[in-house]
Amino acid sequence: MTRQGALAVPEDPSVAGWYRYGPAPGSPRGSAVLVGHVDGDTGELGEFAALRDVERGDRVEVRRAKAGPAVYRVVSRATVPKDELPPSVFRRKGSPVLTLITCAPPFDPGRGGYLANLVVTAEPVTN
Amino acid sequence: MTGPEKRCLGRIRGATRPRNRTETPQRAETPFEGMIPMTSRTPLAIAASAGACALALGAAAPVMAAPDKAQDTSMVSVFHGIPGMTVDVYANGDELLSDFEPGTVTEPQSLDAGTYDIQVFEAGQGPDGTPALEKEVKVTEGGNATVAAHLSADGKPRLTAFTNDVSQVDAGEARLTVRHVAAAPAVDVRAGGQPVFTDLTNPDEDTAAVDAGTVNADVVLSGTDTVAIGPADLNLDEGTSNVVYAWGSAEDKNLALATQTFNGMESTPNAVHAGGSGAAVTPNSSEQWPAWAAAAGAVTVTGFLVARRVSGRRV
Numbered sequence: 001m002t003r004q005g006a007l008a009v010p011e012d013p014s015v016a017g018w019y020r021y022g023p024a025p026g027s028p029r030g031s032a033v034l035v036g037h038v039d040g041d042t043g044e045l046g047e048f049a050a051l052r053d054v055e056r057g058d059r060v061e062v063r064r065a066k067a068g069p070a071v072y073r074v075v076s077r078a079t080v081p082k083d084e085l086p087p088s089v090f091r092r093k094g095s096p097v098l099t100l101i102t103c104a105p106p107f108d109p110g111r112g113g114y115l116a117n118l119v120v121t122a123e124p125v126t127n
Numbered sequence: 128m129t130g131p132e133k134r135c136l137g138r139i140r141g142a143t144r145p146r147n148r149t150e151t152p153q154r155a156e157t158p159f160e161g162m163i164p165m166t167s168r169t170p171l172a173i174a175a176s177a178g179a180c181a182l183a184l185g186a187a188a189p190v191m192a193a194p195d196k197a198q199d200t201s202m203v204s205v206f207h208g209i210p211g212m213t214v215d216v217y218a219n220g221d222e223l224l225s226d227f228e229p230g231t232v233t234e235p236q237s238l239d240a241g242t243y244d245i246q247v248f249e250a251g252q253g254p255d256g257t258p259a260l261e262k263e264v265k266v267t268e269g270g271n272a273t274v275a276a277h278l279s280a281d282g283k284p285r286l287t288a289f290t291n292d293v294s295q296v297d298a299g300e301a302r303l304t305v306r307h308v309a310a311a312p313a314v315d316v317r318a319g320g321q322p323v324f325t326d327l328t329n330p331d332e333d334t335a336a337v338d339a340g341t342v343n344a345d346v347v348l349s350g351t352d353t354v355a356i357g358p359a360d361l362n363l364d365e366g367t368s369n370v371v372y373a374w375g376s377a378e379d380k381n382l383a384l385a386t387q388t389f390n391g392m393e394s395t396p397n398a399v400h401a402g403g404s405g406a407a408v409t410p411n412s413s414e415q416w417p418a419w420a421a422a423a424g425a426v427t428v429t430g431f432l433v434a435r436r437v438s439g440r441r442v
Binding site for chain 2: 001005019021037039040045085105106107113
């Protein structure tokens with residue numbers, strides 16, 4: 001967390017972060033949140049820039065250190081103004097989802113850069 | 128030295144009615160003044176607890192219709208911090224707790240708002256004997272409180288009612304409250320060797336929001352490095368409110384800590400800033416990445432879209 005109450009996103013755009021106070025990927029309930037920069041300060045694209053091109057049904061695999069991969073399929077993608085990111089994204093109860101968040105246009109350098117979040121939601125693949 | 132304990136007696140047994148249901152609680156007089164309303168409690172939960180009350184009371188009291196709003200009741204727990212005495216606790220002549228051991232705290236229980244005559248007896252002595260402690264407490268509507276039986280600074284048994292702050296904490300944080308209910312002088316409370324609370328005296332409390340995690344805490348005589356209790360690890364989970372009781376007697380060398388934890392006070396991050404130079408878009412672009420959702424299983428995202436429409440914003 002930052003002092004302003006925002007989620008702390010890893011500085012390195014090639015690294016994603018997990019919101020550790022919420023559910024973990026593979027958890028039976030709630031929204032497991034992963035965040036990553038869409039691009040870096042020096043012009044490189046971030047890993048999460050790829051979210052722009054995801055499509056429904058795309059497979060998302062989260063590798064875990066002490067368990068097998070948690071596998072999800074993408075069900076939705078939405079952009080929301082940054083200041084309207086719904087708290088339900090961080091819900092700790094309810095049906096399990098993986099939520100991937102990065103930044104999205106519009107981009108306005110005079111107003112701090114990106115003004116929206118891209119939110120991709122994926123549901124678990126049950127075998 | 129004793130580490131933090133969290134032992135629960137289970138539920139407050141039975142259900143007790145306020146002595147005078149028609150009386151309007153006088154906020155100015157109540158020890159529970161300033162309690163935080165618990166608006167999150169559901170009517171369903173209240174109805175369930177009222178049902179349990181009616182069952183336990185049987186014919187001894189009129190059966191109350193399910194309250195039509197949550198604020199008719201208050202969540203009350205009891206802490207026992209008088210060393211060496213197992214007690215029974217009565218409220219308005221009904222046994223509330225039996226064989227209650229020192230250092231334990233009950234789970235919060237729903238009680239009707241009103242006035243209660245609380246009596247603490249040495250186990251087996253009540254309700255016709257002489258109570259070790261007696262106090263009239265008013266339970267105001269919609270609050271959360273702990274009644275503590277403890278020693279005063281000079282070692283006399285007493286009852287004190289504390290209001291529990293169960294309001295939300297910021298994401299990533301926990302609330303830490305320390306209550307000095309020990310026969311001991313003023314103390315400082317340290318975490319990782321650094322003072323968090325200073326010059327705390329019986330029966331006062333102090334509270335702070337802290338980063339969630341495990342802290343190594345100890346209690347020292349105020350202004351000194353003389354450790355009175357601890358050190359002990361306190362596990363402060365994110366989104367919880369943690370009440371630590373410093374209890375016992377310095378003279379009898381049985382000072383100890385007991386903890387009471389309330390859950391469900393978490394809140395969410397207010398933003399995710401995950402962009403940099405703008406390399407992923409054309410500069411100053413008003414380009415919008417299209418949103419879409421599968422027909423099923425996209426309740427959350429539907430929520431996003433509705434929110435955007437209502438706000439009338441297009442970005």
